Amino acid sequence: MIYAYMLENTSQYLYIDNSILIEFLNANKIEEDNLYIDAIDDARRTELMKLIEVLDRGDTLIVRSIADLSNNIEDVANALKRLYEDNIDLISLKENYYTYKSYYQAFLDFSSMQIYWQEQKRLMGIQRAKKEKKMGRKKSKDKIETALKLYDTRKFAVKDILKISGISSSTLYRELKKRNKDSGE
Numbered sequence: 001m002i003y004a005y006m007l008e009n010t011s012q013y014l015y016i017d018n019s020i021l022i023e024f025l026n027a028n029k030i031e032e033d034n035l036y037i038d039a040i041d042d043a044r045r046t047e048l049m050k051l052i053e054v055l056d057r058g059d060t061l062i063v064r065s066i067a068d069l070s071n072n073i074e075d076v077a078n079a080l081k082r083l084y085e086d087n088i089d090l091i092s093l094k095e096n097y098y099t100y101k102s103y104y105q106a107f108l109d110f111s112s113m114q115i116y117w118q119e120q121k122r123l124m125g126i127q128r129a130k131k132e133k134k135m136g137r138k139k140s141k142d143k144i145e146t147a148l149k150l151y152d153t154r155k156f157a158v159k160d161i162l163k164i165s166g167i168s169s170s171t172l173y174r175e176l177k178k179r180n181k182d183s184g185e
Contacts, residue, residue: 003034003055004062005048010039013123020093021064041124043071052079057087065094071117143167144175
């Protein structure tokens with residue numbers, strides 16, 4: 001039996017061009033019941049796990065790319081190993097230069113995939129931070145407080161205050177400006 005797996009573009013930061021897979025599914029009239037879809041930002045790959053349980057020896061799995069099988073190398077390696085051991089044909093429309101039997105062996109040489117997943121993780125982190133309105137570096141209130149107290153003593157040069165407190169000059173001047181604005185000066 002032929003099955004297909006796809007990641008749905010649900011993120012404004014990550015985009016996968018699924019057109020090649022959609023064209024293949026339409027041209028080969030793959031049954032809708034045999035299509036499993038996960039959201040691109042679903043790191044658990046819930047539908048993929050269901051699909052892997054359904055697959056039997058001799059079935060064929062069509063994917064856009066083997067990178068869609070997980071968000072990390074270890075899980076992709078496990079998925080490829082299981083498919084290989086259970087004699088399930090894997091067809092990647094993006095990496096069609098490998099035969100299904102060579103995916104597992106070739107996977108050991110894929111160093112670029114780690115970079116791909118790190119970038120996905122970074123972009124998902126940015127998306128989550130924007131949603132939670134927590135963009136930028138975390139401010140160390142203690143360090144800023146220490147720097148302002150040192151500045152107020154007028155006994156230290158700015159470069160010494162920065163060295164002692166561990167904050168940047170832009171942070172110090174931003175906080176001083178904010179404090180002056182708040183006090184009405």
